[in-house]
Amino acid sequence: MSKNPSNLKNIDRLIHEPTRLMIMTQLYVVESADFLFLQNQLQLTPGNLSAHLSKLEEADYVEIVKEFIERKPHTALKLTKKGRHAFQEYQQNLKQVFSDFPKKSRKDTRTP
Amino acid sequence: MNVKTSLRAVEKKTYMSYHQDGLVDIFVGVYVLLFSLGIFLRTVEDFSTWFVIPAIFPAVMVPIWVSVKKRITMPRIGYVKIGARSATKLMAVFIGLTVAGLGTFMVFSFASSQGWVLTVRNLIISNGMIIIGITAIAISSLFAYTMGLNRLYAYGLLALALFLAGQFIALQFEYILLTIGLAVIINGFILLIGFIRKYPLQQGDQTNVEKSL
Numbered sequence: 001m002s003k004n005p006s007n008l009k010n011i012d013r014l015i016h017e018p019t020r021l022m023i024m025t026q027l028y029v030v031e032s033a034d035f036l037f038l039q040n041q042l043q044l045t046p047g048n049l050s051a052h053l054s055k056l057e058e059a060d061y062v063e064i065v066k067e068f069i070e071r072k073p074h075t076a077l078k079l080t081k082k083g084r085h086a087f088q089e090y091q092q093n094l095k096q097v098f099s100d101f102p103k104k105s106r107k108d109t110r111t112p
Numbered sequence: 113m114n115v116k117t118s119l120r121a122v123e124k125k126t127y128m129s130y131h132q133d134g135l136v137d138i139f140v141g142v143y144v145l146l147f148s149l150g151i152f153l154r155t156v157e158d159f160s161t162w163f164v165i166p167a168i169f170p171a172v173m174v175p176i177w178v179s180v181k182k183r184i185t186m187p188r189i190g191y192v193k194i195g196a197r198s199a200t201k202l203m204a205v206f207i208g209l210t211v212a213g214l215g216t217f218m219v220f221s222f223a224s225s226q227g228w229v230l231t232v233r234n235l236i237i238s239n240g241m242i243i244i245g246i247t248a249i250a251i252s253s254l255f256a257y258t259m260g261l262n263r264l265y266a267y268g269l270l271a272l273a274l275f276l277a278g279q280f281i282a283l284q285f286e287y288i289l290l291t292i293g294l295a296v297i298i299n300g301f302i303l304l305i306g307f308i309r310k311y312p313l314q315q316g317d318q319t320n321v322e323k324s325l
């Protein structure tokens with residue numbers, strides 16, 4: 001990849017938003033989690049979490065599975081294959097952007 | 113911090129959050145207490161099958177454990193299915209410990225009466241409490257590291273201190289087990305009460321939003 005600020009354009013903006021990044025990270029390290037678990041782990045309000053999950057579901061990054069566990073309704077959330085791939089790509093792109101930066105800024109290298 | 117490290121930190125935090133309810137402590141404490149009870153029975157009533165109770169405990173307690181988790185933990189912090197990697201790591205520790213345990217058993221049971229095996233066996237017998245203490249801290253540290261539960265290090269240290277004391281001031285084995293079991297159970301209940309207070313049962317708002325998804 002060339003040393004070009006346009007690399008930033010490759011960053012997936014849907015994932016880059018901090019709350020959605022937290023949701024994606026949390027779901028990336030587990031097989032699935034339910035709404036309450038995500039809410040507790042990420043310290044989000046139900047409305048906020050729901051809004052971000054809807055956006056991720058629209059992009060087909062998150063799968064929302066409605067099921068019954070012991071006759072009680074249960075909502076399981078997990079990353080889709082597309083979502084998992086998008087998250088890995090996001091990691092790679094972000095790493096690339098920072099590795100393209102010079103090691104020291106101009107200010108740091110200035111002699112007194 | 114690189115990406116892998118921070119992902120591992122999230123994974124560890126997730127795993128830890130599932131064991132902050134103290135249930136693991138209560139069940140481990142009860143297991144240790146059953147061992148001590150078995151030894152008491154052997155001493156008082158010549159109960160030769162003293163090891164039967166702790167041996168059948170896991171089979172009896174696993175369904176109870178699952179049921180308690182469903183009733184206490186999941187309604188409060190939600191449900192998570194941990195990835196296969198963590199489960200595999202824990203399984204590897206269990207298998208390793210079982211193999212080590214069987215190896216030790218073989219040394220004690222079938223070792224010939226000559227050679228280095230006998231020397232090792234005599235060394236183990238004469239320093240029994242120290243060996244058990246070191247084994248206890250090694251096993252608890254292994255689980256503490258694998259599961260990310262730092263309090264298991266403290267239990268290991270407690271066991272080591274008590275078994276060392278047992279070696280030098282002749283404390284009886286069953287009393288040491290009783291003390292460790294009670295300490296772990298009490299801490300488990302303290303954690304459980306704290307967990308129930310920290311995470312009250314949620315109704316209404318969250319459930320309605322969840323249904324709208």
